[in-house]
Amino acid sequence: MNDTIIPTTAAGQLGFSFTAAGDRTAGQRRADEASARLAAGFDAVREDPQRLKGYLAFCARFTDYSARNKLLLYLQNPQARHCMGFRSWKAHGRQVKRGERGLTVLAPLLRRPSAAEVASGADPDRRVPYGFRAVVVFDYAQTRAVADDALVYVPPAERLDAAGPAGLVPRIEAAVRAVGYEVVTTDTGYADGRCRFGAKTVEVRAGLSPADRAAVLAHELAHAVAHAPGALDTDEASGGQRRPSRASCELQAEGAAYVALAALGLDTARCSLPYLKGWAGGCDDALSAELSAIDRIVTHLLELMCIGPVSL
């Protein structure tokens, strides 16, 4: 392999490698800058719960990008709503305004597997990532309509119930049943909720407000879809090998519930932030994995709540 691993610790921990270059092109320099910005951004988000809250709210209204690229876009423009390349905007009847500066995201560079890799079991039809290149995109606000049928931005997830979370509880309860669990309202002791994988029940404390009940149900539903024994075989990042720690499960469940409910119009920041402060303990690798896991769980939750397919 000719690839050079960028030696800065944070970028290295994030798993980036870049193609070797005696003369680095402008694109490669942008990729380097983006990786440095991302590494710094992970630190900032990790150490500041308010920043993390802002990032998660950003995720709730943003589509089509990986966890890394969402964080990159958030760091460059927290107000961004929908981003595409110059040509894609043109194909959708919109023109990037004169003088607008693009936002950088990272796109994987792919190659065919080598003969040796195929001999040792790699799928010959599956491209192998070997690095990243910088791609420039523009936010919706940086464009103007130039055609009658120009794309007009609408939020990716419609609110289920403008009246608030009242309509949300039965929706989440149906989602819990759809994955084979029974909702049991009971005295749950210290916790507001509990997901029992063996008994296939989601327990919720009696007497909660509808908003709190929705928040608890979404959290426990996240456990049911992501953390039940056997659920990890969908976890590509860990190869299905590693069972997350208890703290990791809690962070993923609460982060995913927070994003999914925000997408559905219920802000649970008040009760979610104490959980999310625990992120401060992780290393970059762990945080990157958590963001990816939360992404996958959110997508699953929103599909279960019958508003999918949604890509967050």
Ligand SMILES: [Zn+2]
């Ligand atoms: Zn939990």
